[in-house]
Amino acid sequence: MKTNLNKFINSLSYLDILYINNNIGSSSERIDVIKKVKYHRENEPPDKPFKYQDYNLDRKSVSRFKFYSEKYFENHSWESLHIKLKDFARKFVTKNVSELDPELNKELIHILETGKKYCINSKQFCFHNSTIVRFLLNSLLKDLRHHNDFKNLEIALDLDEFYKPYFENHEKCERFYSRIKLKYQTRKWEELDHDIEEIVKHYQNNKQDILNKINLSGLVTTYYQFYKKNSDQKLIIEELINHITNNPYRNTRLNAFINNFFFNDYLFIDEIEEALNYYHDLKKDNTEFKVGSPLYILGVTLNLYDTGSAKRFIPKHKVDEIDKVEDFILPYIAKYYHLSHKQEMANLYIEHALKKIKKVDSIVYFVETYSTYYMMLFRSKKYQEIIDLYENITFKLRHISSQKIGDYNFEIRFYYLLAKYCLDTISLNSLISKLSKLIIPITQETHAFTKLKMKKSLDILTNLNIPLDEQLSDRYNKLRRDVLVLEKLSAQV
Numbered sequence: 001m002k003t004n005l006n007k008f009i010n011s012l013s014y015l016d017i018l019y020i021n022n023n024i025g026s027s028s029e030r031i032d033v034i035k036k037v038k039y040h041r042e043n044e045p046p047d048k049p050f051k052y053q054d055y056n057l058d059r060k061s062v063s064r065f066k067f068y069s070e071k072y073f074e075n076h077s078w079e080s081l082h083i084k085l086k087d088f089a090r091k092f093v094t095k096n097v098s099e100l101d102p103e104l105n106k107e108l109i110h111i112l113e114t115g116k117k118y119c120i121n122s123k124q125f126c127f128h129n130s131t132i133v134r135f136l137l138n139s140l141l142k143d144l145r146h147h148n149d150f151k152n153l154e155i156a157l158d159l160d161e162f163y164k165p166y167f168e169n170h171e172k173c174e175r176f177y178s179r180i181k182l183k184y185q186t187r188k189w190e191e192l193d194h195d196i197e198e199i200v201k202h203y204q205n206n207k208q209d210i211l212n213k214i215n216l217s218g219l220v221t222t223y224y225q226f227y228k229k230n231s232d233q234k235l236i237i238e239e240l241i242n243h244i245t246n247n248p249y250r251n252t253r254l255n256a257f258i259n260n261f262f263f264n265d266y267l268f269i270d271e272i273e274e275a276l277n278y279y280h281d282l283k284k285d286n287t288e289f290k291v292g293s294p295l296y297i298l299g300v301t302l303n304l305y306d307t308g309s310a311k312r313f314i315p316k317h318k319v320d321e322i323d324k325v326e327d328f329i330l331p332y333i334a335k336y337y338h339l340s341h342k343q344e345m346a347n348l349y350i351e352h353a354l355k356k357i358k359k360v361d362s363i364v365y366f367v368e369t370y371s372t373y374y375m376m377l378f379r380s381k382k383y384q385e386i387i388d389l390y391e392n393i394t395f396k397l398r399h400i401s402s403q404k405i406g407d408y409n410f411e412i413r414f415y416y417l418l419a420k421y422c423l424d425t426i427s428l429n430s431l432i433s434k435l436s437k438l439i440i441p442i443t444q445e446t447h448a449f450t451k452l453k454m455k456k457s458l459d460i461l462t463n464l465n466i467p468l469d470e471q472l473s474d475r476y477n478k479l480r481r482d483v484l485v486l487e488k489l490s491a492q493v
Contacts, residue, residue: 005062009037009050012069013281015255017041018245020069023076033057033065046280078128078249081111085132092139100147108140109152112159118248119166123206126248130170130209137163169207176202177215184219186362187328192223199223210247210254214240214261221265225447230269237265256282264300267448272485275448279489298332303449304486305456307339322348327356331369338376346376366398367409374415378460383419390416410438410450414457421466432469435461439475452486455479 012020017038024030036055040048052062074080088108095101115133118126127133137160144153180195192199202208203216217240224233244258259282266275301310314333317325325333334349353369377386389395390412399412414435421431439454458476461468468476 005059005066006049006051008066008070009052009062011284012037013255013259013284014041014046014277015241015245015258015281016250018241019250020072022245023072023248025068027068029061030065030068033062041277046277073250076249078251079253081249082129082132085111085129085136088136089132089139092136092143100143100149102149105140105143105149105152108136109155109159112137112163113155116159116162119162122246122248124243124247125166125170125207125209128210128247128249128251128254130167130174130212133163134167166207169205170209170212173202173205173208173216174212177212180219181215186360187364188362189222189226190363192219192226196220196223206243210243210251213243214254214258218261221268225265225268233265233269234271237262260297260300264303267303267486270446270448270451272448272482276485276489295326295329295332298329298336302332302335302339303452304489305339305452306489307336310336319345319348322352325352327353327360328365328368330356331365331372334376335368335372338372338379343376343380350376363401363409367412370399371409371411374412378415378419381422383422386415386419387423387425411453411457413438418460428466431466432472436469436472436475439472448483448486451479452483455483455487 017034021034021038024034033052036052036057037050040050040055052059088104091101091104112133115126137156141153141156141160143149144156176198180199183195184192199216199219203213203220206213217236221233221236224230224236240258241262244254259278263275263278263282266272266278298310298313301307301313310332314336315325315329322330330349330353334346334353337343337346337349350369350373354373357366357369374386377383390399399409417426417431417434417438420426421428426434439458455476458468458472458479462476
């Protein structure tokens with residue numbers, strides 16, 4: 001039975017294609033195949049299947065390319081190596097001090113020497129877990145000293161000298177990330193400008209392991225999103241792509257997270273075609289990934305109104321354990337249940353989220369909670385509650401403060417204006433005029449998620465048969481065109 005070569009190539013993610021491209025070797029045959037695979041992925045819609053016949057490629061050439069790629073993936077799998085390293089660590093912890101395991105030591109030295117070459121060639125720390133490598137090297141040194149294995153001790157000492165700056169730099173970056181994560185546990189992104197220089201400096205350190213680097217990149221891109229520094233954010237994405245695909249080890253779990261990460265980030269800079277490239281891989285990849293918090297992914301899926309995917313990322317808990325749920329995830333769960341038409345559950349979670357408002361001093365939490373709450377109140381036709389809450393002086397001050405993050409908070413005022421119109425406290429002309437000021441002045445920095453929210457909001461006007469003036473109608477039509485692809489994505493689920 002013939003192998004389906006096109007099926008293999010179409011199973012490759014964009015990151016896989018770039019990874020193979022960077023590790024293809026000197027074979028002109030393989031170079032020709034990957035060149036055309038890469039061209040197809042970068043120039044055709046991501047859902048258009050690759051067919052080697054369309055590119056005049058010989059079947060034998062593609063078959064050899066497949067064999068090479070699969071073998072390379074197998075030999076450079078981080079998951080496989082990590083399992084082996086954890087097994088070595090277990091043996092060092094449990095074995096008797098007097099026991100010598102020359103085979104273990106020999107294999108570990110080989111892995112570390114190979115890693116040394118990789119670090120030099122890739123100009124980064126190649127292992128994805130610095131902590132376990134450091135533990136193993138220290139254990140190896142102790143073992144060799146204890147058994148007077150001077151030949152291998154000399155090799156291990158050279159390796160220790162080589163890896164020492166990597167370990168020291170990683171530890172410094174990891175400690176910094178722990179401190180900065182603790183500082184921003186309430187997601188007060190408006191204060192990131194105080195620390196961004198230090199965060200960027202640590203992020204740029206290539207002697208740390210790749211996981212900590214990606215953790216730090218999340219803070220950098222959050223800052224760029226918050227202050228709409230789109231060109232800087234795009235540069236970070238490109239740097240990370242280069243860093244990941246030049247790393248000698250392929251990490252499928254990491255790649256699964258990165259597909260989510262880049263999909264979200266490209267939408268924030270309103271580059272929908274680039275975002276779709278990663279969305280395509282995200283949907284075909286069933287890898288269970290552990291990197292990143294469920295809060296992050298839950299936010300991405302709900303920004304797309306994709307309740308089908310969102311359900312996967314709600315932390316498992318019993319309803320009577322709601323107080324144990326992370327504060328920041330409460331408004332997202334409320335929104336999920338509201339969009340899923342489960343109002344009783346939505347009410348339960350939004351009530352708990354509202355109780356946390358005084359405790360959690362964060363613009364992001366304020367906006368996410370009240371945007372969801374106002375949506376729920378409006379759907380329940382509790383117009384007066386919306387107005388009374390909005391006109392409360394304490395609320396008004398916090399809402400004014402939230403305006404420093406631009407149009408991200410527009411839903412709150414949108415529902416307030418619509419509630420006033422529904423109670424006949426403002427005229428149709430006044431409503432349209434105020435909505436025009438709220439929605440029309442959108443700059444090029446407005447990201448796709450906000451555009452989708454604005455389009456969904458204007459859908460409400462048409463559903464209520466509220467006539468739009470020419471200006472607002474033009475804006476509505478433009479928004480519909482801009483977010484058409486995103487709406488199709490969520491409709492597929």
